[in-house]
Amino acid sequence: MPPASPELISPRSPRVLAARRLAKRNFRGKERLFLAEGPQAVREAATHRAGGTSPLVELFATTEAADRYADIIGAARDAGARVHLAAEQVIADISTTVTPQGLVGVCRFLDTPFDDILAARPQLVAVLAHVRDPGNAGTVLRCADAAGAEAVVLTDASVDLYNPKAVRASVGSLFHLPVAVGVPVERAVAGLKDTGVRVLAADGAGERDLDAELDRGTMGGPTAWVFGNEAWGLPEETRALADAVVRVPIHGTAESLNLATAAAVCLYASARAQRAAGGCRSVTKS
Numbered sequence: 246m247p248p249a250s251p252e253l254i255s256p257r258s259p260r261v262l263a264a265r266r267l268a269k270r271n272f273r274g275k276e277r278l279f280l281a282e283g284p285q286a287v288r289e290a291a292t293h294r295a296g297g298t299s300p301l302v303e304l305f306a307t308t309e310a311a312d313r314y315a316d317i318i319g320a321a322r323d324a325g326a327r328v329h330l331a332a333e334q335v336i337a338d339i340s341t342t343v344t345p346q347g348l349v350g351v352c353r354f355l356d357t358p359f360d361d362i363l364a365a366r367p368q369l370v371a372v373l374a375h376v377r378d379p380g381n382a383g384t385v386l387r388c389a390d391a392a393g394a395e396a397v398v399l400t401d402a403s404v405d406l407y408n409p410k411a412v413r414a415s416v417g418s419l420f421h422l423p424v425a426v427g428v429p430v431e432r433a434v435a436g437l438k439d440t441g442v443r444v445l446a447a448d449g450a451g452e453r454d455l456d457a458e459l460d461r462g463t464m465g466g467p468t469a470w471v472f473g474n475e476a477w478g479l480p481e482e483t484r485a486l487a488d489a490v491v492r493v494p495i496h497g498t499a500e501s502l503n504l505a506t507a508a509a510v511c512l513y514a515s516a517r518a519q520r521a522a523g524g525c526r527s528v529t530k531s
Contacts, residue, residue: 252330256338260329264305264339264351270405273354278302279407281350282340284314289417290352291320299324300420303351305331305339310347317348326350341409356406357423359398359433363440365423367395368525369515370437370469371508372444374400374430374483378475382406383414384505385472390418392512393526397422398469400430434471434486442467444487447511448478449501451492455514458491465524468515475504 255261266272267280281290281301290301304321308330311318321328331339339349362370371389376382382404389397399406406426412419425433434444447470458464471487473479484490493502493510502510519526 256335258335260303261305261331261335261339264303264349267351268341268409270408273405273407277354278351279354279412280339280341280409281352281412282342282348282409283346283413284310284317284348285417286412286419287348287350288314288317288320289420290350291317291324291326293355293420295355299326300352300355301326301350302353303327303329305329305336305349307331307333307336307347314348321350342413354407355420355424356426357396359425359428359436362396362398362423362425363436365395366440366467367442367469368467368519369394369512370396370398370442371512372398372400372430372433372437372469372471373403374433374471374479375474376403376472376504378504379404379408379411380414381475381504382408383411383416383419385508386411386415386422386424387418388505388509388512390415390421392509392516394512394516395422397424398428398433399424399426400433401427402430430471430483431486434469437469438488440467442469443489444469444471445511446471446473446479446484446487446490447493447507448473448484448490449492450478451490453489453491455491455493455511458489459514459518462518462523464515464518465521466519467525468519470508470511470515472504472508472511
């Protein structure tokens with residue numbers, strides 16, 4: 246049986262133009278839709294259910310990708326998404342990557358109200374304050390997901406969660422855990438403290454050492470880590486909001502750690518301490 250012919254062959258098609266506009270933040274905000282590119286992100290979007298509904302509303306696929314990822318096409322249709330076979334030029338026109346993988350999904354926004362995150366009484370949270378690089382934001386979100394965090398909070402001074410680079414860098418983790426956006430850092434810290442969460446600011450000049458904190462056994466309770474700007478870290482007024490400012494020790498001669506690496510170290514340190522005997526996720530409680 247010959248392969249199906251693409252139904253969308255013109256980059257000027259209204260459907261294609263509407264999807265392409267989502268590369269721009271103002272259009273994403275207006276439509277409350279964003280792009281998810283590649284098989285991993287589209288698969289997660291198709292299988293994710295928030296309130297019983299998938300965020301995936303539309304999928305563009307080349308005939309080759311539709312054949313290679315037939316399971317994803319089936320999952321998208323099961324999710325109620327409109328599936329369009331598109332010419333490679335159409336996919337290239339919608340995509341924001343240099344080498345498109347043949348699948349581009351259009352998804353509904355799925356950020357969670359901050360009050361809902363607090364009501365769930367999270368044990369481990371990553372707060373991105375003043376983080377401007379979308380690749381870093383997505384990577385920290387991925388690290389938080391891998392470490393078992395229950396939520397991520399992006400402050401109003403941070404990058405757009407739905408920036409295509411942030412979505413790609415999360416490698417599907419955007420669909421795995423609640424994320425609140427646009428929260429003033431003062432409100433984020435105060436709200437978390439009010440729910441019994443210890444707030445730690447990660448900063449290379451912190452007066453407390455992460456290893457020492459682990460040795461003292463102070464890391465086993467509910468914890469939120471606040472991570473700052475890639476270039477200049479956290480401003481003094483933000484550091485002052487935290488219960489403590491903690492540095493990751495540099496045992497070698499490296500000048501520093503980049504944001505995503507430091508976030509991974511901090512989040513995993515908390516995850517391990519929380520799962521140890523006496524921690525808030527001890528084996529006796531799980």
